[in-house]
Amino acid sequence: MRYRPIVISAVLLFLFAVLGSGLVAFMHDNTAARIAENQRRALLRSLNELVPRDQYDNDIYTDIIYVRDAELLGTRDPVPVYRARLNGWPVAAVFAPLAPDGYNGNIRLLVAVKMDGTLAGVRVLAHRETPGLGDHIESERSDWILGFNGKSLRHPSVENWKVKRDGGVFDQFTGATITPRAVVAAVKNTLLYYRAHGQSLFEKHPAKAS
Amino acid sequence: MSNYGTIMRDGLWTNNVGLVQLLGLCPLLAVTGTFINGLGLGLATLVTLVASNVIISLIRNLVRPEVRIPVFVLVIASVVTVIELTMSAYLYGLYKVLGIFIPLIVTNCSIIGRAEAFASKNNVGRAFVDGLSMGLGFLLVLVTLGGLREAVGQGTLFSGAHLMFGEAARTWTLTLIGDYSGFLLAVLPPGAFIGLGLLIALKNVIERPAQRRPAAVALKDAASAA
Numbered sequence: 001m002r003y004r005p006i007v008i009s010a011v012l013l014f015l016f017a018v019l020g021s022g023l024v025a026f027m028h029d030n031t032a033a034r035i036a037e038n039q040r041r042a043l044l045r046s047l048n049e050l051v052p053r054d055q056y057d058n059d060i061y062t063d064i065i066y067v068r069d070a071e072l073l074g075t076r077d078p079v080p081v082y083r084a085r086l087n088g089w090p091v092a093a094v095f096a097p098l099a100p101d102g103y104n105g106n107i108r109l110l111v112a113v114k115m116d117g118t119l120a121g122v123r124v125l126a127h128r129e130t131p132g133l134g135d136h137i138e139s140e141r142s143d144w145i146l147g148f149n150g151k152s153l154r155h156p157s158v159e160n161w162k163v164k165r166d167g168g169v170f171d172q173f174t175g176a177t178i179t180p181r182a183v184v185a186a187v188k189n190t191l192l193y194y195r196a197h198g199q200s201l202f203e204k205h206p207a208k209a210s
Numbered sequence: 211m212s213n214y215g216t217i218m219r220d221g222l223w224t225n226n227v228g229l230v231q232l233l234g235l236c237p238l239l240a241v242t243g244t245f246i247n248g249l250g251l252g253l254a255t256l257v258t259l260v261a262s263n264v265i266i267s268l269i270r271n272l273v274r275p276e277v278r279i280p281v282f283v284l285v286i287a288s289v290v291t292v293i294e295l296t297m298s299a300y301l302y303g304l305y306k307v308l309g310i311f312i313p314l315i316v317t318n319c320s321i322i323g324r325a326e327a328f329a330s331k332n333n334v335g336r337a338f339v340d341g342l343s344m345g346l347g348f349l350l351v352l353v354t355l356g357g358l359r360e361a362v363g364q365g366t367l368f369s370g371a372h373l374m375f376g377e378a379a380r381t382w383t384l385t386l387i388g389d390y391s392g393f394l395l396a397v398l399p400p401g402a403f404i405g406l407g408l409l410i411a412l413k414n415v416i417e418r419p420a421q422r423r424p425a426a427v428a429l430k431d432a433a434s435a436a
Contacts (some may be wrong), residue, residue, distance in 0.1 A: 005274065005276075008274065008358075009274050009276055009277045012272070012274060012277060012281070013277050013280060013284075016281050016284050016285070017284060019288075020285065020287065020288035021288075022285045023288050024288055024291045024292060024295075027291070027292045027295045027296070028295060030300035031295045031296065031298070034299040034300075035295070035298045035299050035302075038298065038299065038302040041304070042302065055418065123433060129395075130398070133394065147404065
């Protein structure tokens with residue numbers, strides 16, 4: 001008889017666990033599609049800022065492959081590459097690499113490289129840099145990130161892909177050198193990766209959409 | 211037993227979560243960079259508090275004392291997850307800003323605190339009012355601190371309103387000081403601590419005259435008991 005209260009408590013706890021996870025599972029089922037759609041739209045909006053909608057005609061969101069290069073892409077994890085095509089011809093590859101050496105952790109970037117190796121543009125997806133100083137890398141706060149448009153490894157030359165303080169051509173911000181230094185290095189590395197692999201990126205079959 | 215008026219006054223002022231109990235400081239200090247961020251987390255916390263208080267009050271006679279804490283935690287975690295899913299489905303912009311702080315509502319001690327100290331001992335009506343007033347009290351502190359830090363730090367108010375109210379709200383941003391270069395300290399974590407300290411001090415200053423005059427206190431209590 002002494003075990004009775006323990007059993008009742010255990011059953012109660014079990015019932016609440018089932019109820020709780022049931023509720024969460026139900027909500028998940030009902031919102032999953034909408035959440036995926038939100039994420040898709042948010043990413044597409046960023047992609048379209050870099051590669052305008054009239055320059056490609058494929059489903060860029062699903063024409064995706066994953067590549068790995070810890071050295072150049074900033075992470076050991078697979079990095080997605082979105083591929084833009086027009087009439088079946090490659091237009092641009094959009095990488096989502098990390099700048100691992102930001103002032104406060106990783107900076108997630110979106111780097112669009114055109115077929116000829118010039119940049120269609122760069123955007124910051126997520127970062128934790130100092131508000132008011134490092135966050136000038138966001139396109140909403142300053143035009144700095146637009147300075148990458150049209151740049152390539154020939155213009156400026158590879159050794160000039162640095163911030164001005166390090167003897168390169170890119171501006172740093174007042175009071176924040178580490179953040180732009182990290183972004184410039186990550187963009188340069190992505191271009192190096194593209195130079196090494198370029199064309200072959202477009203030949204692989206798209207990975208299954210996750 | 212306290213009546214509804216006292217419950218309301220407790221939550222909004224006398225026993226305010228942010229200014230008196232000093233609970234939930236992690237989200238409080240972390241997200242109050244702007245008015246809108248404060249409002250977003252405040253509303254999410256308010257909904258969580260009301261829902262968890264009501265549910266816990268409903269099941270208070272069912273749950274045995276020895277397993278009450280795990281059950282409370284289960285209820286709160288489920289409610290927060292449901293809110294998180296709802297937010298990322300319908301308020302995606304705001305969800306991206308508040309993202310990591312929503313799951314942290316689970317660890318906001320004020321919620322399990324109210325469950326244990328109030329909801330598990332009171333009927334549904336009282337528990338609802340308690341959750342509402344405690345949540346509102348917390349929300350008011352969040353928006354006040356957020357508004358102050360935004361005004362001092364960036365010279366604006368209501369920036370980012372479009373994250374919550376749609377594209378039309380983009381124009382709501384008030385520029386208080388034109389061509390303001392910003393005051394970084396207010397935006398950074400130290401600014402949050404200093405701002406909260408000032409708010410607590412202000413509350414104490416407002417309350418002090420009342421404490422000096424015992425007659426006034428007695429009158430106030432008589433009025434609220436009526």
